[in-house]
Amino acid sequence: MLELNGLDGFYGRSRALQSVSMDIDEGDFFSVLGRNGVGKTTLLRSVLGLMSRTSGSVKLDGMELNSLPTHARALAGIGYVPQGRGILPAFTVRENLMIGTFAAQSGQGEIADWVLELFPILKEFLNRRGGNLSGGQQQQLAIGRALLSQPKVLLLDEPTEGIQPNIVEQIEDVLIDLNRTRGLTIVLVEQNLTFARRASNRFAILDRGTVAVTSGIAQLSDDLVHEHLVV
Numbered sequence: 001m002l003e004l005n006g007l008d009g010f011y012g013r014s015r016a017l018q019s020v021s022m023d024i025d026e027g028d029f030f031s032v033l034g035r036n037g038v039g040k041t042t043l044l045r046s047v048l049g050l051m052s053r054t055s056g057s058v059k060l061d062g063m064e065l066n067s068l069p070t071h072a073r074a075l076a077g078i079g080y081v082p083q084g085r086g087i088l089p090a091f092t093v094r095e096n097l098m099i100g101t102f103a104a105q106s107g108q109g110e111i112a113d114w115v116l117e118l119f120p121i122l123k124e125f126l127n128r129r130g131g132n133l134s135g136g137q138q139q140q141l142a143i144g145r146a147l148l149s150q151p152k153v154l155l156l157d158e159p160t161e162g163i164q165p166n167i168v169e170q171i172e173d174v175l176i177d178l179n180r181t182r183g184l185t186i187v188l189v190e191q192n193l194t195f196a197r198r199a200s201n202r203f204a205i206l207d208r209g210t211v212a213v214t215s216g217i218a219q220l221s222d223d224l225v226h227e228h229l230v231v
């Protein structure tokens, strides 16, 4: 469904992502793992077209996206929950959610009830400014906004980082449910191995900008963890 082939991502002249190839199938919950600074965020940004330069191929359902601008990739079906959430603090929860609907192919401009039911706190705080929500609530808002773009595949960059434990559990459960019940394809960048193991069926480990290992989650052995993930 999402095929990356020989993908490079550059910051100026520095190549932070080097010839990455990955095949993510429909219905996968695919975790991208690796130590700090190995290129996980760069990978997601390259898929979205947010880097100053990329080369290689990014295909979604066979359609080449790598020459398209970011908004066209969103419209094609790539949803994104960035590291740091990227919500607009001066806008209300409703307005932040509306932004997601603009990237939906149906172009309805409506906030679907099922998304508010996933995160009841958003429904309660629809008129509150995004900047007045807690970190965990902002993360729920960022996920809700991405879902309203009606993605075929949802990319998330460390969605539980720096969030209070009770909300972490809710967010993890929602993501697992979206994948298993709604069949949403998910690509998750994650440092939290317990969650990655619980949620994913497949994983890749990045090391210095390249794919070191890719396999089924049952193959994520302690040896691999020590070699590539433990600091």
Ligand SMILES: Nc1ncnc2c1ncn2[C@@H]1O[C@H](COP(=O)(O)OP(=O)(O)OP(=O)(O)O)[C@@H](O)[C@H]1O
Pocket (backbone or CB within 6 Å): 011, 014, 016, 034, 035, 036, 037, 038, 039, 040, 041, 042, 043
């Ligand atoms: N804006 C930037 N300009 C130049 N180099 C950058 C920039 N952002 C990241 N890098 C470099 O690119 C490499 C990959 O960084 P990236 O943020 O993708 O790693 P990461 O695996 O997501 O790390 P983390 O887990 O800390 O978020 C690192 O060497 C980093 O220093």
